[in-house]
Amino acid sequence: MLYLDELTKTFRGEIRLSEPLAPYTSLKLGGPADVFLIPRTKEDVIEAVRWIRKHGLRHYFLGYGTNILVSDAGFRGVVVRLADTLTEIRIQGTKVYAEAGASLPLLVLETIKAGLAGLESLGGVPGTVGGALLMNAGAYGTEIFDVVETVEAIHGSKVLKFDREDIHYEYRKTNLDHDFILSCELVLKKGNREDLLEKRKNLLQKRRDSQPLEVPNAGSIFKNPPGKFAGALIESAGLKGLRVGGCSVSTKHANFLVNDQGGTSSDMISLIEAVRKGVLDQHGVKLELEVKKVGFE
Ligand SMILES: Cc1cc2nc3c(=O)[nH]c(=O)nc-3n(C[C@H](O)[C@H](O)[C@H](O)COP(=O)(O)OP(=O)(O)OC[C@H]3O[C@@H](n4cnc5c(N)ncnc54)[C@H](O)[C@@H]3O)c2cc1C
Numbered sequence: 001m002l003y004l005d006e007l008t009k010t011f012r013g014e015i016r017l018s019e020p021l022a023p024y025t026s027l028k029l030g031g032p033a034d035v036f037l038i039p040r041t042k043e044d045v046i047e048a049v050r051w052i053r054k055h056g057l058r059h060y061f062l063g064y065g066t067n068i069l070v071s072d073a074g075f076r077g078v079v080v081r082l083a084d085t086l087t088e089i090r091i092q093g094t095k096v097y098a099e100a101g102a103s104l105p106l107l108v109l110e111t112i113k114a115g116l117a118g119l120e121s122l123g124g125v126p127g128t129v130g131g132a133l134l135m136n137a138g139a140y141g142t143e144i145f146d147v148v149e150t151v152e153a154i155h156g157s158k159v160l161k162f163d164r165e166d167i168h169y170e171y172r173k174t175n176l177d178h179d180f181i182l183s184c185e186l187v188l189k190k191g192n193r194e195d196l197l198e199k200r201k202n203l204l205q206k207r208r209d210s211q212p213l214e215v216p217n218a219g220s221i222f223k224n225p226p227g228k229f230a231g232a233l234i235e236s237a238g239l240k241g242l243r244v245g246g247c248s249v250s251t252k253h254a255n256f257l258v259n260d261q262g263g264t265s266s267d268m269i270s271l272i273e274a275v276r277k278g279v280l281d282q283h284g285v286k287l288e289l290e291v292k293k294v295g296f297e
Contacts, residue, residue: 003055004035010047013039013085021070021294024062024081026126028216029265030070030295033060033079040085042182048080049154049180060294061180063101063131067218068292072265075295082130086182091116095149096186100130104137112200117191118147123200124207126219130181136169140203145169147186153179172223172290212250216259221272222287230287231255234275237282244271269296 008015019036022028039045052059058077062068086099089107091114098107108123121142125132132144133151145164152161153176168175207213222230234240234254242249246263249271250256257271276287 007051011044013044025065025068025070027069027218027259029259031072031074033075035078037080050157052078053157063128066127067135068294069268071295083128094188098129099183100181102129104129104132111188112196115193116188117196118188120196120200124204133181133184134174134176135172136174147188149185149187152183153181155179210253212252212256212258217256218291220255221257221291222255223290225285233279233283233285237278239275239278247271
């Protein structure tokens, strides 16, 4: 690709070409990215984003890929994957600093072990801290932005620190989607370590009982419409078990569309459209995707 020589002068991480994306997603679907960057340091991330912006390159910022659906054709552009890099977690009193590449489940556990309450409901949300911030991830009545104080991100080509009041966030959405998130500061409350561990354990069990965690999935495919549950709408429209090729609507949880028989992204898209149509016809409700589509344009 054009400009790669320039990047190699400053970027110390790994550069891969035509890298298949499926292994980097929890749905295990999708074709290759033209350029796939694995930064090793914060400076690498800054260099990569500066290079992308300078040349106006198509790009996608990736965490653990637990909320994305990549097209079979893959992504014509540059993917920057942040995972196993920028993983620092620091706890001081009730203040927590976490870098964007840290695992959210690990952050939850570390804060509980430090006797801090506020994140325990998110113990079963896979992915990175960066992905959780971008999505305003939430579960069982808690959203990550409930406890965010600041977010550090590359905005344009500048590293800026935003206060929570400067960020627009709502259910599974923030206005950080053009930024590269680097880290955050959270403020938690003192809690009882044993009670918090117990709560986390019970919620993880609840997930195992109700979600098809044994097959490739991306969690809830659709957002819950206001005052309703997408899963209940899909189930009552009689769509549980519906199959297109290797993908189906889970019989365990109707808002989980799973890649249970070696499907393709085209199968998944057709299934998504069939479910949307079924729910619209039966209930008059338009379901909105929670999962992010990558490389379909
Ligand atoms: C079994 C299962 C259960 C789930 N349960 C829940 C749940 O209860 N609640 C919930 O909210 N979600 C849930 N999810 C969805 C998913 O785990 C969350 O959305 C998670 O926060 C995504 O993190 P990630 O690192 O995997 O992000 P990715 O999937 O890699 O990316 C998601 C979005 O974040 C962006 N992004 C990632 N990192 C950065 C960064 N550093 N800077 C800027 N943008 C970035 C990507 O561009 C993309 O738009 C579940 C998923 C699975 C597979």
